[in-house]
Ligand code: SF4
């Protein structure tokens with residue numbers, strides 16, 4: 001395949017940044033999108049030019065590192081996959097592909113296609129955990145009965161990989177799908193009840209402080225989420241937030 005890549009280049013956080021065109025040839029349709037970028041970077045390095053910075057780690061849809069806005073869609077045109085799971089056969093020979101970083105105030109660009117997603121870490125630190133008694137009296141998890149539907153819903157919420165595609169695809173840069181998933185995975189389980197009130201209040205407070213926008217129910221986040229996290233998690237977070245607020 002022969003392609004033209006239009007890539008966002010930005011030297012550092014304070015640089016203005018611009019789109020730069022890169023023609024690329026002999027790309028196998030079986031390559032992953034990130035492998036195609038590896039080929040480009042090798043060519044740039046051989047020419048003595050600065051390679052394109054982009055985030056990646058597991059390259060198998062687990063870690064949530066890869067984060068590219070491809071042809072105007074988070075993680076590209078396919079559904080329920082991350083950028084590292086996207087293959088070049090999705091595109092046509094001769095196509096021009098636009099590659100940008102996530103765009104959100106709370107995710108500032110560090111360099112080229114890499115953005116700072118530590119805002120998500122701070123939201124997690126604010127409440128995305130449970131306390132377990134490890135003094136020798138720990139209750140075996142299998143001894144705590146959990147309704148099957150609740151267990152399934154908690155597991156689905158826990159599949160969120162923290163990639164940030166929900167924020168990038170939302171016109172308000174809302175993080176409510178991410179926070180809804182993180183609140184839900186504990187709110188549905190008995191183990192999550194001890195900190196339930198503080199958790200939702202603290203996580204929502206941190207979310208607001210980080211500068212994420214509000215949800216206006218457009219649903220773009222659910223469409224672009226590589227893990228199929230449901231909007232129901234936002235509704236559950238809102239319910240949990242209301243209950244916690246009434247408790248004071
Ligand atoms: S809710 Fe989906 S899109 Fe948002 S961070 Fe989690 S996995 Fe990524």
Ligand code: FES
Pocket residue numbers: 055056057058059060061062063064065066082083084085
């Ligand atoms: S590199 Fe880990 S999810 Fe894509």
